[in-house]
Amino acid sequence: MTHPIGLKIRGGTKVYPGTVALKNADFDLRMGAVNVLVGENGAGKSTMMKVIAGVEQLTSGTIYIDDQEVQLTSTEDAVRHGIGIVFQELNLFPNMSVADNIFINREKTRFGVDIDRVKQREETRALMRRLEHDIDPDTLVGDLKVGQQQIVEIAKSLAQNARILILDEPTSALSAAEVEILFRVIDELKRDGVGIVYISHRLEELIRVGDYITVLRDGVITGARSMQGVDIPWIVLNMIGDASKDFPKTIDHPFGAEVFRAEDVYLPNTSGGYSVEGVSLSLQAGEILGIYGLMGAGRTEFVETAMGRYPHARGTFYVDGKPAKSPHVSDRIRMGLAIIPEDRKQDGLVQILSIRENMTLSSLDRLATAGHLDVVREKKTVGDYVRQLMIKIASAENAVSSLSGGNQQKVVIGKALMTKPKVLLMDEPSRGIDIGAKAEVFRVMRQLAAEGLGIIFVTSDLEEVMGLSDRIIVMSNGKVTGEFTKGTATETALIAASAVGHSVSHAQAIQANKEQVL
Amino acid sequence: MTANTVSTVPSGNSNALLLLLKARTFIALILVTVFFTIFAPNFLSAANLVIMSKHVALNAFLAIGMTFVIISGGIDLSVGSIVGLCGMVAGYLVLHGIDLGLGWSIQFNTLEICLMVIVVGIFIGAINAFLITKLNVAPFIATLGTLYVARGAAMLSSDGRTFPNLNGNPEYGSDSFRWIGAGDVLGIPVSIWMLVAVGVLAAYIAMRTPLGRFIYAVGGNERAAGLSGVKVTQVKYFVYMFSGFCGALVGIIISSQLVAAHPATGDTFELNAIAAAVLGGTSMAGGRGKIGGTIIGAFVIGVLSDGLVMMGVSSFWQTVIKGLVIIAAVVIDQAQQRVQARVALQQQAALGQ
Structure with missing residues (x-):
């Protein structure tokens, strides 16, 4: 079965002040298929999607839709050409109903004055039927689960007659069952001839759902082919490349005594489970411990719990052998903990x-x-x-x-x-900064470790965690799913460990599906 | 469009413009003073200045407390009612002391009365802070609630009547109560000395103590402040209690000046206090403001209303003019923020970054 090319980029280059986010990229988007896009943070995936969605414009290069050259200078332009995008952070109004959200800014009106709620409701129901969901048009979006909200976002794109649908990390906040539903919806849309661009970090998921794959690295497309025969090592190789970037050389120094220990840390979340579940770890003075995992794996929550941000968390933290008593941040600082938060602005x-x-x-x-x-x-x-x-x-x-x-x-x-901390907790210290500044931040980390500081740093960048850490812990679904030393850590092993909770639930879901079929 | 034309202006001009904008409240004060000196007879006479500064002081106290609250990202609508209630408490204590029943009562001297009234004011502030921090009520709503409760309590305390003749009793040492509002030291009214003391204290807290820095940080970004080890709850308790303290002082001063306590005293004072703070460059979004600016702001409002009275302008027009001045102040403030951000960016760009 061949899939026609609905949209293509030729020679696409996007320059931001200081960095080139996309270099001479040639990208084909095939209709009626899932076009998977993968790469590390900052590889240029979102830039490419923003260009297609009309949020950003190419510095040079051209976009063709159905072999016609087009200028997408605004999101309205993109919508007119049938391009819809579902961002990772959903752009919905929780205080408004499903129907109101779907028709926001394009309200169905009678004589251009009052909103025709009956018609909006009908169309919403039709859309929901198409997406095999039974969501009442009058429900407030805030009352829906995240998975259902995502469906509403997709419905919003479809309501605008989207022929191309971009899904940016759609499964990052979904449970395994919700993922299965989403995949069924995607199959449905494929059958209708919709071209889907699917961005995700979960490689197994990509292999399962994708028909074509494009791998990006540092703004360059390093691999593009049909999904047949693609396996994880191939993706990783193209994501990371052979030659590693220069990380500052390890300054060889002996580690000191244990400076930080966490025992049985549990952090309950709002949906009744745990964001951090039974995490225990220890750190020596002068050691850099990398915590690798996907977004939502509980890494940020763990370091923030250590910092005393959540008074309702359970577990004990020791600094220099002394247990933390008060849950307040200022006391943790006095004990010798310090945090570099993930979200600088917030x-x-x-x-x-x-x-x-x-x-x-x-x-x-x-x-x-x-x-x-x-x-x-x-x-x-x-x-x-x-x-x-x-x-x-x-x-x-x-x-x-x-x-x-x-x-x-x-x-x-x-x-x-x-x-004057003894332990530094760094949450994604290189996020949103350019390459030069990154290198300097890494240099500072090395230097601090050599001076005897214990460092725990959280990252979802494989190369970073491999290049900088003396020891690596992998988290998934709130649990520690792997621990590696410099010698035992390989990219494939880390990725496998970071997907532990997910692949199990995947397997279960697939099993459940099969049973249903039988 | 504006950005283009402005960016061609050399940064020297930007700096001069910035200085001018920063000093705008002070310039406004000089302008209104000069204006009334010319058009209102006797405006600059010593007697008039004393009366005027007494008026200004009342608003300035409240505005200082309000400034801290607003910098911390909140609002305190209850101060006017605190003034009323504290005035009634002061009046009651001067007249009756505390009745223990059985014909016994404890009488207090002036200092004791003042301290007890201040405790009442601080307590109401603490209630505000409790509602806001522990029960998560929005500051606007929490203090709106205490506005009504305190006002109602003031009315209940006397069934809406005035406590008259607060002359005190020499036997109990409360006859000096009148001195607070009427007395002077070195020719300057006591209330002005108190304002100087509170103003200096507040400015010191704002500029030279960790607590002051925390107030700004909480208003600027509560999450980041919390994660930096700032005890956000304690900071909020402080600002609302300080605001209550300022309200209590004003309650004492007014009841002493009038030698009577009326339960409706202080009605809408909170709005004047907010106006003075905003006029002095305090940002309603939190994180920005200066005590000195607020005091100058209070003076601009005070000079404006007293001067207009002396010129014989109708009080209806005074209200309109006051409103226009406040709106103008905020518009100019926005301009200052833009210029300031641009100057900083230009300096940063000059580093080749």
């Missing part, structure tokens, strides 16, 4: 405050005597850290929001280091 910085005020926020009690803040000493300390971390700033008094991502990250690192 959790790391107070954007409105100056660079100086941000850097000293966690260590003001060191700079104050009897409640009096020594501003002269504060300025001097900030200056020292700015030099040491090589942060490029015009003035420490400027708002931190004026800095680039890399420099902002260094301010967050400075803030953590100022508390």
Whole structure:
């Protein structure tokens, strides 16, 4: 069975200030098939999808739809050409009904005045029938499960007559059963001739659902073929490449005594299960421990629990053999823990405050005597850290929001280091910063470890975790599913461990399906 | 379009413009003062200045407390009612003391009365903070609730009547109560000295203590502040209790000045306090504001209304003018933010980043 090419990009290049996100990419999107797109964070997948969805424009290169050259200068343009996108973060209004969401900004009206709810409801029901879902058009979207919300998003695209549907990590928040339903919907859409672009990090899932695969690495397409005969090692090889990027050389140093230990950490989540389930681990002084896993594996929740963010979590944390008593963040900081949060904007910085005020926020009690803040000493300390971390700033008094991502990250690192921690918890320390800044952040990590700091760093970047860690722990579904030393860690093994919970539930779901058929 | 034309302006001009915008409240104060000096007779006489500063002080106290609350990302609508209730408590204590029943009652001297009233004000602030932090009520709603409760309690305390003749009793040492509102030290009214003390204290807290920095951080980004080890709950307790403290002071001063306590005193004072804070450059979104700016803001509002009265402008027009001034202040504030961000970005760009 051949699939016609519905959309193609030729020579697509997208340049952002400082980085080239997409280099001379040739991409074919086949109709009535699932076109899988895979690559590491920052490889250019989202850039390519944004270009197709009209959010971003190519710097050079052309897009053809049905062999006609088109200019997609806005999302409206893309919608007119039948392109729909379901973003990883759903763009729905939880306070409005399913029907209202589906017809947002394209309300069915009588004489252009009042909204024709009856008609909207009917069409919504028809869409839901097509997607084999029994969702009442009047339900509030906020009351739906995440999987159902995703269906609503898909229905929204279909309501706009989407012929091309882009799904960005659609399964990251879904349970195994919901994934099966989504896959059935995808099959259905394929039969209707819809061209689907499917982005995911879960390689087994890709192999199962995909018909064609395109692998991206550093903005370059490194492999594109039909899915027949593709296996995980092939994908990994194309994702990572043969030659590893330069990571700073290990500074050989002996590890010290155990500096941090977590015992039986449980963090209940809202749906009755656990985000972190029975995690225990230990860390030596001077050691870099990488925690690898997919998004939602519970890695972030684990480090945040260690930091005392969730008072309702269970488990014990020890720093230098002493157990943490109070669950409050400030006491954890006093014990010697410090965190570099995953989301710089939300959790790391107070954007409105100056660079100086941000850097000293966690260590003001060191700079104050009897409640009096020594501003002269504060300025001097900030200056020292700015030099040491090589942060490029015009003035420490400027708002931190004026800095680039890399420099902002260094301010967050400075803030953590100022508390004189024994253990540094770094959550995706290289997210959203350019390659040069990445290298510097890694250099700083190495140097700190050599000085005897224990570092736990969380990442979903395989290369990073392999290149930087002295030891690697893999998490999946809130549990530790693998532990590797430098010697035993291989990419394939890490990926396998990171999918443990998922592949089991997959297998079960497939089994259940088969039984139904029988 | 605007961005294009503006970016061609050399950064020297931007810096001068920024300085001008930053000093805008002060410039406004000078302008209104000069204006009334010319058009209102006796405006600059010493007697008038004393009366005017007494008026301003009342609003300035509340505005200082309000500034901390707003910087922390909240709002305190209850201060006006706290003024009323605290005035009634003060009046009751001066007149009756605490009745233990059986014909016995304890009488207090002025200092004791003031301390007890202040405790009442701080307690209401603590209730606000409790509702906001522990019960997760939005600050607007929580303080709207206490606004009504405190006002109702003030009315109930006297069945809506006034406590008259708060002259105190020399036997109990409460005759000095009148001195708070009427007395002066070195020719300057006591309430102004109190304002100076509270103003300096608040400015010191804001600029030179970790607590002050935490207030800004909580208002700027509560999540990040929490993850940086800031005890967000404690910070919120502080700001609402401090606001209650300021309300109590104003309650004491007004009842002393009038030698009477009326339960409707302080009605809508909270709005004037918010206006002064906003006029002084405090951002309603939280994280930004200065005590000095707020005090100048309070003076602009005070000078404006007293000067207009002296010029014989109708009070209806005064209200309109006050509203226009506040709107203008916020519009200019937005402009300042844009210029400030641009200057910072230009400096950063000059580094070749």
